[in-house]
Amino acid sequence: MIEENVKSLLNEIPQTNPFGERVTLVAAIKLQQVEDINRAICAGVTDVGDNHVQEFKDKYEGIIGNPKRHFIGHLQTNKVKYLIGKVDLYHSVDRLNLAEEISKRSKNANVVSNVLLQVNIGCEESKGGFDLSEIDAAYIAVNALPNLKIEGLMAMLPFIDDEKELRRLATLMSEKYDYLKAQGADFKYLCMGMSGDWKLGVECGANVVRIGTTIFGKRNYAAK
Numbered sequence: 001m002i003e004e005n006v007k008s009l010l011n012e013i014p015q016t017n018p019f020g021e022r023v024t025l026v027a028a029i030k031l032q033q034v035e036d037i038n039r040a041i042c043a044g045v046t047d048v049g050d051n052h053v054q055e056f057k058d059k060y061e062g063i064i065g066n067p068k069r070h071f072i073g074h075l076q077t078n079k080v081k082y083l084i085g086k087v088d089l090y091h092s093v094d095r096l097n098l099a100e101e102i103s104k105r106s107k108n109a110n111v112v113s114n115v116l117l118q119v120n121i122g123c124e125e126s127k128g129g130f131d132l133s134e135i136d137a138a139y140i141a142v143n144a145l146p147n148l149k150i151e152g153l154m155a156m157l158p159f160i161d162d163e164k165e166l167r168r169l170a171t172l173m174s175e176k177y178d179y180l181k182a183q184g185a186d187f188k189y190l191c192m193g194m195s196g197d198w199k200l201g202v203e204c205g206a207n208v209v210r211i212g213t214t215i216f217g218k219r220n221y222a223a224k
């Protein structure tokens, strides 16, 4: 099943978004077994994203094929030290003190860490991220920190049925991404879209999507 799911997703996800940028699939691997993750990699997944530091550590050695490692979940400041030098892209930099901690630890380890700034595009209490109105200032503040490279923006769209509203929010993200690029930001990634909304995300300009359920099936939260 996993193999077929990966193959049909890779077929379905367009090579490029409407802006001509290559689209990358990140498999969201939270709560998945190492064997299943490796099956997805054998079927063509090149990038994997974790949510929990403990799971990341437990599975780190078992994952084959040297995929690009993303950290996509909420990250506690005191856990950053376990990830430094092992994560290719941090998606969830959602507050200044997290950026400061990643910067400090990266400097000590003599590495540069690549990050995305997370935007709370739906202004939801349950989600982390900078407000869209704060993002210009956040970009300037984070960009000034050593040993960090801001590679773009990330957002989780709200779980609502209103397609028009989702499109409006995704377009706001895309416009902000273009605006900051025009101001000189060296951006590569606009990351938005999950199993339920990745098509809309890509249509509105995302070039990275994070997909779990469509690859692995429904997550078994009880097994945790």
Ligand SMILES: *Cc1c(COP(=O)(O)O)cnc(C)c1O
Residues within 6 Å of the ligand: 028, 030, 051, 072, 073, 156, 193, 194, 195, 196, 210, 211, 212, 213, 214
């Ligand atoms: C779990 C998760 C996903 C994937 O969600 P699905 O709906 O299973 O595709 C994407 N992004 C983040 C941040 C996640 O935690």
